[in-house]
Amino acid sequence: MYTLLVEVAFVSLGICSCIQAEDETVSTIIHRLSLLEDKVLKQEKINNEQEALIGYLKAQNEEFLTRMNAQKATIKQLETRNALSIQRRFVLDSEGPVAFSAVIDPSFIEHTKPSTAIKFETILTEFGGGYNNDTGIFVAPHTGLYLLSCSMLDHMAHGGHGGVMIHGEIMRNHDVLARVFAHAEASYRDQGANTIIAKLTRGDQVWVRTMDNSDLGLGGSRYTSFSGYLLWQMS
Known part of the structure; x- marks a missing residue:
């Protein structure tokens, strides 16, 4: 009888050890998942910031292109006026x-x-x-x-x-x-x-x-x- 009790105790102890080991594994997985989730959130935040920066840079680039085209048009007008003024100049202006x-x-x-x-x-x-x-x-x-x-x-x-x-x-x-x-x-x-x-x-x-x-x-x-x-x- 004593022997049986001892065997039962050892079996129970083994089961508890397995359960405890499984609990530690689950905790580790949960902790790692939590860390991974934090990284994902941080990466999403970085991505959002980068997307916002890219959008800002695109807007700045479009504005720059608009200004550059306007300057090109102004330069072309000035070149045309200069060519005309070379061809025909009112003498008081020259x-x-x-x-x-x-x-x-x-x-x-x-x-x-x-x-x-x-x-x-x-x-x-x-x-x-x-x-x-x-x-x-x-x-x-x-x-x-x-x-x-x-x-x-x-x-x-x-x-x-x-x-x-x-x-x-x-x-x-x-x-x-x-x-x-x-x-x-x-x-x-x-x-x-x-x-x-x-x-x-x-x-x-x-x-x-x-x-x-x-x-x-x-x-x-x-x-x-x-x-x-x-x-x-x-x-």
Whole structure:
């Protein structure tokens, strides 16, 4: 009987040991699962933070691309405006005005020769260095659109004015740009004038001459004049 009791005790002790071992294993597993769950939660938190950071960076990148495209468009507009300003510039915005105005100051000039440049000796205005009063020739310093004008007063040698007709021409190099005409009556003198807009290339020579006369003079006293002005500079 005693032996049986001892065997039963040993069996019970073995069972308890197994149960205790199983309890420890379960506790260990539960602890490890708890640790793993904590790691998973931490990793999810990290992932969420990274996703938020990625979203922020994407938004910043889109904003940067938007700004860059806007800057490219602005640069393109500025390049276009610059190209246009190079092709066509208003002279006051670039290198200063180009303008001249000259007159004949003496009362008259007798015996003008046909096809010869008239010398408007008195300069009233001169900017840009294009007009030479020693030759009466204006040399265009820039390519562009110019306003050109000329007025001419007749004068007949020996003081007669009846039936006097004066012809003048505004010349560009050897081409006629415009003409001036005046026809005096028996007791009065006459004055003709013309104003044009012409394109001149840098270096073009513009001048005024009389034509169709053998002994015709020009009236002075600032009635006879020659003027020009650069309206728009071009490439």
